[in-house]
Amino acid sequence: MAQSEAEIQRQKEMQQAEELLFSGRQELGFAKGLFLGNFVADWVMPYPRLDPARQAELEGALAEVRQMLDRNLDPDWIDRNADIPQSLIDGLARTGVLGMTAPKEFGGRGFSQMQYCRILEEIGKRDASTSVFVNAHHSIGIRALLLFGTREQQAQWLPSLVAGEKLAAFALTEREAGSDAANVRMTATPNEDGSSYTLNGEKRYITNAAVSQVWTVMARTPIPGKAGKDAITAFLVTPDMPGVEMIEGRMPKLGIRGTATGRFRLNDVRVPKENILGPLGKGLRVALTVLDFGRTTFGACCTGAAKHCLQLAIEHANSRQQFKKTLGNFDLVKKKIARMAADIYAMEAMTNVTASLIDRGLEDYMIETAMLKVFTT
Structure with missing residues (x-):
């Protein structure tokens, strides 16, 4: 069946957007290269880690965010009332969560993508609604401004968005x-x-x-x-x-x-x-780029949630008894928990590697983010 003019135009736009997305020297993404038999080891090995200064900065931020979440986040209240309280939004703004990767000159914390993913993993571990709210505001809501906004647009819009005075x-x-x-x-x-x-x-x-x-x-x-x-x-x-x-x-x-x-x-x-x-x-380029960032950080949110589920499963397996022994002593339960742990390890690794590709300035990571969407979210 012959394609309509609209379908031909849409395919052309997609092709142009992909070409625009990857304008630098990099010619092939890591995951895409695997399909073509091209393994670029130095893009993923050694396993990406934060440098000591960035790690110390992250640990300080995590401690601050955890204290705030302990005080202000009640997941049961959020689910019952179908709302996120203003006190929690204010706490997220005060601890810098609403502008983690925004430049410091606009009030942000200037965090890398790997650092930001760890923050979202912590939030995702506690409440899905809150992690999605933050992801929608920062990872995709203000992302286009951060990536494609002019200096004038960023100066006009970002300060109030980063401070939580406005949401995106x-x-x-x-x-x-x-x-x-x-x-x-x-x-x-x-x-x-x-x-x-x-x-x-x-x-x-x-x-x-x-x-x-x-x-x-x-x-x-x-x-x-x-x-x-x-x-x-x-x-x-x-x-x-x-x-x-x-x-x-x-x-x-x-x-x-x-x-x-x-x-x-x-x-x-x-x-x-x-x-x-x-x-x-060129809005398709904007949309696809923003979605790639959002899929990476949402992978972190879901990794945190999965880690919490694993913790609950282990606690239950080690406390509930049947036939005079705990569930954790049954081979089938052990196998299920081991499978959960293996999947979570893969979720965490995929998220960290993809975030590190972004931080290193590589341009083609569309396959990686697609994998994150399929496997982690």
């Missing part, structure tokens, strides 16, 4: 777009005077949508000089702009109930051209 969300998902990032249908039409764009369309399953004040929104813009052609562009949108309609602020869920997963519509929302993130028409 990443708005990509639509009825027919999400993992298929190139299938975005929201439109952004340039206005006649060239000073702004008018956005129309609906987004759904957007974490933090109802509690955030800054959204990174993906929409289709016309390609200059090519009639009838369009491409995805990233915009900074605020929910107080005229025409923003919050259809559903908190969609009901079975799990991670504390997060505000929302659905909103933009009805002729005028967005200044100064709010474009990255080059015009």
Whole structure:
């Protein structure tokens, strides 16, 4: 069956985005190379570790974050009330969690990706809703600003986001777009005077949508000089702009109930051209890059949760008795716990290695983050 023009255009955008993502000297990612028989040992061996200064910095931050979580995080309350209390959000901001990897000049802590993953692992160990909330705000919510924002945009938007005065969300998902990032249908039409764009369309399953004040929104813009052609562009949108309609602020869920997963519509929302993130028409590159970062840090969140589950399983196996011996003395239970430990080791290793590839400046780690999404999350 012949492909439609829209399908051909989407494939072309995906190919262009991948080419743009990897613009440096690196020609092949580590995991991608394995499929082609190319093993680049020095990218993963020796096993990545933080240098002593970074490790000491991390341990200090972890101690501070743990004390704050002990005081302010009640996972049972969060699940019962389907909300994250302001006191916890304030604690996350005060300990720097909401801006861990942001530059210090904007109020962040300047942490590496490996350091940040360890922080998120600690949060994920305690509560899934809180770890997803942080991930949505920092790992994808402000990530486009950190990676693609101009100095002026960063100076304008980052300080309040890093300080927790404002929260962020990443708005990509639509009825027919999400993992298929190139299938975005929201439109952004340039206005006649060239000073702004008018956005129309609906987004759904957007974490933090109802509690955030800054959204990174993906929409289709016309390609200059090519009639009838369009491409995805990233915009900074605020929910107080005229025409923003919050259809559903908190969609009901079975799990991670504390997060505000929302659905909103933009009805002729005028967005200044100064709010474009990255080059015009290169929003797919922005989206794919941001998602790669988010998949890495979310892998850390789930690793923390898995470690906690393993701890609970071991405690139960060593305390419950059946047939005059603890469950931990049964071979099948031992095998199950060993399998859990092996899987968690793999989760942790995959997360650390991928984070280290990012920290070292390697550009092609799309396969690694895809593996993290499949295996750890």
